Amino acid sequence: MSGYQLTRIEEFQEELYNKIGVTEPSQLTIEDISFRMNVWIYYGSFRSEALEVKSGMYTMNIDSRLEPTQQWLDFLHELCHLLRHAGDQSTMPEQFTQAQEDEADAFALYASMPFGAA
Incomplete structure (x- = not known):
């Protein structure tokens, strides 16, 4: 597509996939x-969430009750939080938390189907 300019989150996703x-x-x-990202995955009957155990060491819980497609989207959403966000959302202003959630949702969309977009 001529004239299309990637968003910052699309650029981030593209650079990430190239890097790994x-x-x-x-x-x-x-x-x-x-x-490829050294993220330890655990499946169980709990909501999907991720955390950085220590610098560069990640773990993620994926809700095993979800369909595989939703697990994939949850994984990408949580991966964005690991790579781009800091802080405890329970102590953040609602607008800041919502901005992080919106960005993670956008990343999940682009990261789930990046090929042929550029």
Whole structure:
């Protein structure tokens, strides 16, 4: 598409996939990206969430009750929080929390289907 300018979150997603070597749609899986990003994944009957255990060491809980497509989107949403956000949302102003949630949702959208967009 000529004249289209990527958003900052699209640029971030594209740079991330280039950095970790994701070049094929078949690599767009929780298992593949979590391995490349050194994110430990746990599935269980709890809501999806992520945390940085220590600098560069991540863990993520994925709700096993969800359909695989929703698990994938939850994974991407939480990955954005790990990579771009800091702080405890329970102590943040609502507008700041909402901005983080909106950005994580946008990242999940772009990261789930990036090929052929640029």
